[in-house]
Amino acid sequence: MQVLHFGAGNIGRGFIGKLLADAGIKVTFADVNQAIVDELNARHQYPVNVVGECATTEVVIGVDAINSQSDDVIDKIAKVDLVTTAVGPQILPRIASAVAKGLIARFESNNTLPLNIIACENMVRGTSQFKEHIFAVLPAQYHDWVNQYVGFVDSAVDRIVPPATSKTGDILEVTVETFSEWIVDETQFKGSVPIISGMEPTDNLMAFVERKLFTLNTGHAITAYLGHYYGLTTIRDAILDERIRLIARGAMEESGQVLINRYNFDEVKHIAYIEKILTRFENPYLHDDTARVGRQPLRKLSPSDRLVKPLLGTFEYQLCSNNLQIGIAAALNYRNHDDEQAIELADIIAKQGIDKAFSQISTIEINNPVIAKVAKIYDLMQKKDF
Numbered sequence: 001m002q003v004l005h006f007g008a009g010n011i012g013r014g015f016i017g018k019l020l021a022d023a024g025i026k027v028t029f030a031d032v033n034q035a036i037v038d039e040l041n042a043r044h045q046y047p048v049n050v051v052g053e054c055a056t057t058e059v060v061i062g063v064d065a066i067n068s069q070s071d072d073v074i075d076k077i078a079k080v081d082l083v084t085t086a087v088g089p090q091i092l093p094r095i096a097s098a099v100a101k102g103l104i105a106r107f108e109s110n111n112t113l114p115l116n117i118i119a120c121e122n123m124v125r126g127t128s129q130f131k132e133h134i135f136a137v138l139p140a141q142y143h144d145w146v147n148q149y150v151g152f153v154d155s156a157v158d159r160i161v162p163p164a165t166s167k168t169g170d171i172l173e174v175t176v177e178t179f180s181e182w183i184v185d186e187t188q189f190k191g192s193v194p195i196i197s198g199m200e201p202t203d204n205l206m207a208f209v210e211r212k213l214f215t216l217n218t219g220h221a222i223t224a225y226l227g228h229y230y231g232l233t234t235i236r237d238a239i240l241d242e243r244i245r246l247i248a249r250g251a252m253e254e255s256g257q258v259l260i261n262r263y264n265f266d267e268v269k270h271i272a273y274i275e276k277i278l279t280r281f282e283n284p285y286l287h288d289d290t291a292r293v294g295r296q297p298l299r300k301l302s303p304s305d306r307l308v309k310p311l312l313g314t315f316e317y318q319l320c321s322n323n324l325q326i327g328i329a330a331a332l333n334y335r336n337h338d339d340e341q342a343i344e345l346a347d348i349i350a351k352q353g354i355d356k357a358f359s360q361i362s363t364i365e366i367n368n369p370v371i372a373k374v375a376k377i378y379d380l381m382q383k384k385d386f
């Protein structure tokens with residue numbers, strides 16, 4: 001089996017590429033970072049530090065790489081069995097055209113073997129969204145053929161992999177936590193579902209996607225934004241701060257009540273899931289900056305993402321949302337001159353005022369009482385009086 005994986009970054013090298021290579025699959029990375037591409041082709045292997053109570057270094061072998069802006073990508077897509085991505089949601093539209101050209105090349109070479117495409121991004125049904133970008137640039141005459149032979153498989157991906165500086169200066173070295181979870185929608189595959197150790201098929205993907213995104217990512221983002229508010233630069237320091245921990249845990253529990261109502265999750269197991277997440281945030285072997293976890297606050301405040309979507313869920317089931325409101329106010333209060341979206345967020349608030357800005361970003365009606373409640377907390381935070 002052969003895979004083309006877009007994005008030789010933290011998740012690409014540290015999770016998805018590793019898992020596939022460990023399963024004996026031939027992995028080719030496609031990336032825009034030529035230094036990484038060259039190094040992968042020079043060595044065909046790289047080290048992964050798996051850190052937790054027992055630390056090990058595992059070497060991923062047999063890999064190579066191509067530049068994702070070269071025509072090599074088109075040739076590869078014509079031949080491989082699987083395409084995966086871990087590039088970031090904002091990059092998916094940018095690689096759609098290369099993938100569309102690859103699918104045309106596959107059609108022209110009459111390759112009717114099943115191809116499956118899996119986007120491994122922090123998104124709800126990210127592969128389905130990727131398919132829309134691909135179909136927007138793929139001429140209509142190929143749509144039926146692609147629908148017949150190409151599976152667009154949604155997934156949920158969970159492993160904390162912050163950027164880490166190698167002691168030896170190795171640009172390929174990556175450091176990951178022990179925990180990992182990759183869940184794929186078995187109903188969307190073309191051909192038989194491949195058996196790959198570490199890739200778990202399910203027929204109930206939405207429950208897993210929402211459980212991960214609206215628990216781990218909700219708590220993580222709130223920890224990052226409150227950490228920033230209190231002047232703490234790492235997730236570990238932030239989650240060890242009792243004020244932040246209470247709110248992050250409370251927000252995960254509020255979001256959890258929505259999930260329990262929606263998916264009938266077992267309450268005791270869900271609380272245990274939250275506790276496990278809190279220990280993962282505390283991992284003393286990972287250095288994870290609040291700026292990484294809080295990156296792109298406009299995306300994180302959008303209606304279908306980890307902050308506002310759980311809040312909307314509390315309206316649906318008439319549940320309490322005090323901690324989510326604090327977390328959202330902290331996100332609105334996030335300022336970082338190195339983050340384009342944080343700059344844009346500050347600009348929107350300066351021009352429109354907090355009430356209108358939050359209403360516009362979240363799409364919540366301006367008259368909804370939650371707008372005023374969040375704005376009040378935001379104002380206190382602005383005055384450093386929260």
Ligand SMILES: NC(=O)C1=CN([C@@H]2O[C@H](COP(=O)(O)OP(=O)(O)OC[C@H]3O[C@@H](n4cnc5c(N)ncnc54)[C@H](O)[C@@H]3O)[C@@H](O)[C@H]2O)C=CC1
Pocket residue numbers: 006007008009010011012030031032033068086087088089091094095120121122157158159160161162
């Ligand atoms: N790092 C983490 O702990 C986790 C990240 N994720 C998700 O995985 C995705 C990737 O995140 P990271 O690996 O952390 O980011 P990263 O920034 O470490 O890696 C992204 C890679 O994509 C490459 N890239 C950018 N433009 C490209 C293009 N046009 N073609 C090919 N490659 C391109 C970059 O050069 C980089 O190597 C994101 O959607 C993130 O939300 C999900 C779970 C955990």
Ligand SMILES: O=P(O)(O)OC[C@H]1O[C@](O)(CO)[C@@H](O)[C@@H]1O
Pocket residue numbers: 122157158159160161216217220221292293294295296
């Ligand atoms: O990658 P994003 O969506 O910007 O968000 C950062 C999040 O990604 C992760 O790194 C992995 O899920 C989380 O640790 C964190 O909540």
